[in-house]
Amino acid sequence: MDPTAEIEQGLSAFGEDFRAQFAAAESELTLRSARAELLGKKGRLTQLLKLMGRVPADQRKRLGEAVNASKLEVEACFQARLDELSRAAREADLKATPFDLSLPGRAPARGHLHPLTQVREQVLDTFEGLGFEVASGPQVELEENNFTKLAFPPDHPATDMQDTFWVKVAGAESARTLLRTHTSNVQVREMSQRQPPMAVVSGGAVFRRDDDVTHSPMFHQIEGFWVGEGVSFSHLKGVLTAFLERMYGAGVAVRFRPSYFPFVEPGAEVDVACDFCTETTCASCRVCKGTRWLEILGCGMIHPEVLEHCGIDSERYTGFAFGLGVERVAMRRYGIPDIRLLFENDPRFLAQF
Secondary structure, three states: HHHHHHHHHHHHHOOOHHHHHHHHOOOOHHHHHHHHHHHHOOOHHHHHHHHHHHOHHHHHHHHHHHHHHHHHHHHHHHHHHHHHHHHHHHHHHHHHHOOOOOOOOOOOOOOOHHHHHHHHHHHHHHHHHOOOOEOOOOEEEHHHHHHHHHHHOOOOOOHHHHHOOEEEOOOOOOOEEEEEOOHHHHHHHHHOOOOOOOOEEEEEEEEEEOEEOOOOOOEEEEEEEEOHHHHHHOHHHHHHHHHHHHHOOOOOEEEEEEEEOOOOOEEEEEEEEOOOOOOOOOHHOOOOOOOEEEEEEEEEEOHHHHHHOOOOOOOEEEEEEEEEOOOOOHHHOOOOOOHHHHHHOHHHHHHHO
């Protein structure tokens, strides 16, 4: 069809229907929908304007003025009806039942501590009750405090157990610094500054390149140690068993099994029974991986070399150390099957704790 004739027919068919359509709109949403049918990207007037490029030059001005006049008319009618709806809404508010200003206000809902923070504080409080002192340390640490003084030789394969995030610190580019892979850096700092006897516990974020249902690149750890004369592995088992019974109740199933850590000798892992499966569902359990046990912490007798690195006489003093993941404790305590749920910040999930 000839574009000139098509535009003229379109304007003729357009008529005054839009006025009745606007007048029938009972809400701003309905009114704006009616306007979009006319002036939106696919509206009737918009489609006519798109034909202007094909109109002969001598007809373009006349037709353009006609289309623009219709557009302005629609806009004026739309604005008038919008003002009517606003006034009507205002009148309805004024004539409605008045508010009772003497009623108490609606206070905002109060939040609560994140479940990881709750568990961390509970663990620290439990060890305080067992006689430990709470300390803290930096998250960005020197390699010396994170590895070397803990008997990790340079480039030793043992460091492969902890995939590490290395960082550069402004003003100290030559120093080898990293995001701490464990809170054992607090142990090194405390033993380097003090002399036994001492029993210290600390907690905070640590960083390793892990990511699955039971591991996270950033997680929280509790580190504790006791150094003094005559400290033995039996003291270690007694302290940790007492801690786990206070956390999970008397009679909780606990097992110690040999394990390797560069900074302790001997070393052990401590497990508690998995609450996420039974004998029949154990094989498919993603949390315990079919073992019926959930690893809670690592521990052992502090290696004499670590004591010597920190200026403590290893011939006179002995000690034990332990480290546990706060997330693991929280998962077992609250029945959380996937560690990643703790970091997604879904209020529907967090509100349950």
